Amino acid sequence: MQDKIWLSSPHMGGNELQYIHEAFDANWVAPLGPNVDGFEKDLETFLGTDVKVAALSAGTAALHLALIECGVEYGDEVICQSMTFSASANPIAYQGAKPVFVDSEIDTWNMCPVALQEAIEDRISKGNKPKAIIIVHLYGMPAKMEEISAIAEKYNIPLIEDAAEALGSNYKGKACGTFGRFGVLSFNGNKIITTSGGGALVCHSESDKERTVFLSTQARDNAPHYQHSHIGYNYRMSNISAGIGRGQMEVLKDRVNARRKMHDFYVELFRNIDGVEVFTEPNGDYYSNHWLSAITVDESVVGKSREDLRMALLEDNIESRPLWKPMHMQPVFADAPYYGKNIAETLFERGLCLPSGSNLKEEDKQRILKCIENVFSK
Ligand SMILES: *Cc1c(COP(=O)(O)O)cnc(C)c1O
Numbered sequence: 001m002q003d004k005i006w007l008s009s010p011h012m013g014g015n016e017l018q019y020i021h022e023a024f025d026a027n028w029v030a031p032l033g034p035n036v037d038g039f040e041k042d043l044e045t046f047l048g049t050d051v052k053v054a055a056l057s058a059g060t061a062a063l064h065l066a067l068i069e070c071g072v073e074y075g076d077e078v079i080c081q082s083m084t085f086s087a088s089a090n091p092i093a094y095q096g097a098k099p100v101f102v103d104s105e106i107d108t109w110n111m112c113p114v115a116l117q118e119a120i121e122d123r124i125s126k127g128n129k130p131k132a133i134i135i136v137h138l139y140g141m142p143a144k145m146e147e148i149s150a151i152a153e154k155y156n157i158p159l160i161e162d163a164a165e166a167l168g169s170n171y172k173g174k175a176c177g178t179f180g181r182f183g184v185l186s187f188n189g190n191k192i193i194t195t196s197g198g199g200a201l202v203c204h205s206e207s208d209k210e211r212t213v214f215l216s217t218q219a220r221d222n223a224p225h226y227q228h229s230h231i232g233y234n235y236r237m238s239n240i241s242a243g244i245g246r247g248q249m250e251v252l253k254d255r256v257n258a259r260r261k262m263h264d265f266y267v268e269l270f271r272n273i274d275g276v277e278v279f280t281e282p283n284g285d286y287y288s289n290h291w292l293s294a295i296t297v298d299e300s301v302v303g304k305s306r307e308d309l310r311m312a313l314l315e316d317n318i319e320s321r322p323l324w325k326p327m328h329m330q331p332v333f334a335d336a337p338y339y340g341k342n343i344a345e346t347l348f349e350r351g352l353c354l355p356s357g358s359n360l361k362e363e364d365k366q367r368i369l370k371c372i373e374n375v376f377s378k
Contacts (some may be wrong), residue, residue: 008190008292011166011255011359023239029216031057033239037305041198042249043185047175051183051202052209054246055237056216057214059164059186059199064091065212065235066182066201069130070158072097076131079119081111081143082326083344084136088162089327092134095307098132101281101328103340107282109323109347110143111135113151115340120155122339132158137166137176138324139279139353140192140248140259140291145171145179152180160184164199168256168289177202187241192291192358193248195241210281210354220349228345256289258358263290266354273376279351294323296350304375306352312375318368 019035022091028034036055051056054347056062072078074096080089092099105112116133123130132151135143153160163177164186165170170176175281177183183202187195187288203209214220219232237245248255263278270276281287306322313320325348328338355368 002317002367005355005360005364006357007319007321007353007355008357009359010189010194010196011249011357013251015250016244019243019246020240023243028239031236031238033242035239035242037254038235038244039195039237039242039249040200043202046249046252047178047202049174049178052176053203054201054203054209054212055201055242056199056201056212056215056235057237058235059162059188060087060091060198061185061216061233061235062184062186062199062201063088063134063160063162063322064094065215065233066160066184067095067097068254069208069211070132070160070178070181070214072131076259077117077123077124077128078132078134079157080134080327081136081138082328082340083109083138083324084162084327085125085164085324086330087164088134088136088330089333097131099333099336101326101333101336102336103274103338104212104344104347105144106343108141108143108286109138109279110141111148112340112343113144113147116148117151118334119337119339120151120157120307123337124155129155130157132160134160134162135180136162139288139294140166140169140286141279142166142169142171142176142286149179154257158182160192163202164188165291166289166368168252170287172285178281182208187248188259193245193252193327195237195248198237198241198245199238234307255358259290259293259356260288262356262358263288263293264362265365266293266295269372270295273302275299275303276376291337291356294351294353295354296347297352298350302376306350309372309375310352313368313371316367316370316371318355318371320355321353323347323353
């Protein structure tokens with residue numbers, strides 16, 4: 001059996017261990033320290049636009065704190081993009097709140113502004129004005145930020161941007177993660193850069209960042225003994241993980257370029273295969289990090305299904321994966337309201353993510369190319 005080709009695997013830059021050694025030498029082996037501060041500064045500089053970043057233990061933790069800081073409580077409703085990974089929606093349930101799912105549109109595969117407006121109007125008419133909106137930049141593709149932001153503003157509902165997959169992406173030059181009231185980043189092992197596991201909350205004021213750090217470190221009041229006026233969480237990033245993050249930040253731009261090259265590779269590969277579309281920016285306003293390259297397969301045109309392709313790749317020990325199964329189709333969220341048509345459902349039926357790692361070698365690409373050409377030439 002040939003070596004496994006992964007969808008997306010960790011890709012170290014080289015200097016990560018140096019930062020970890022510094023942490024050991026100074027005995028900063030704790031959920032705070034110079035690497036945490038340094039990693040936050042690196043992210044703030046990269047994102048530009050005057051943001052404050054709090055490094056946390058996971059992107060999921062960042063989403064949870066964003067909801068808390070937006071005042072989401074038991075029984076509240078929160079709007080969430082249906083087409084996403086479950087971690088976008090689960091923190092709504094952690095708060096005892098109820099998710100309301102909204103369909104995607106076909107250009108960016110992200111939240112449809114028309115369906116969003118319909119959802120807000122309908123929930124308000126039922127006496128449940130949503131407390132927050134969670135949008136996602138799926139696979140690195142920026143959502144329709146202008147339309148979405150305008151609707152959030154019109155109804156005065158805070159926007160939380162799940163940019164877990166979109167570090168390095170931008171819309172009209174403005175970094176994904178910096179549009180909303182809060183932005184969420186993830187550094188899980190499969191993301192564009194990793195801290196082995198970790199996340200961050202992007203804030204727009206020092207006080208929001210302070211509140212995030214306070215909540216993520218057990219909400220200790222200012223007193224010599226342990227005193228608490230709030231429920232706290234243990235969500236801060238460790239100084240060891242942050243050391244990996246500092247090393248990774250040195251190579252982030254290279255990683256984005258490499259992922260975008262993988263996307264170009266697939267565009268070229270599928271250029272002459274009718275019925276297969278490579279997921280691409282709608283126009284020059286959108287700049288995706290192309291965290292994962294994805295395609296849709298129209299069986300009625302090309303004569304093969306998404307599953308035919310996935311199984312053929314699997315046979316050659318090449319990992320691929322159907323697109324996220326929409327949240328409104330998940331058993332655990334079966335009771336949640338849903339607004340929109342069947343865009344997300346169709347994408348789920350036809351879509352496939354292909355190996356996209358920044359560390360794929362030329363021979364890996366040749367294996368992928370041969371396997372795919374073989375499927376569609378039969
Ligand atoms: C990875 C991911 C998350 C969760 O981030 P973790 O760091 O793994 O907790 C949330 N939303 C989306 C869209 C993701 O892809």
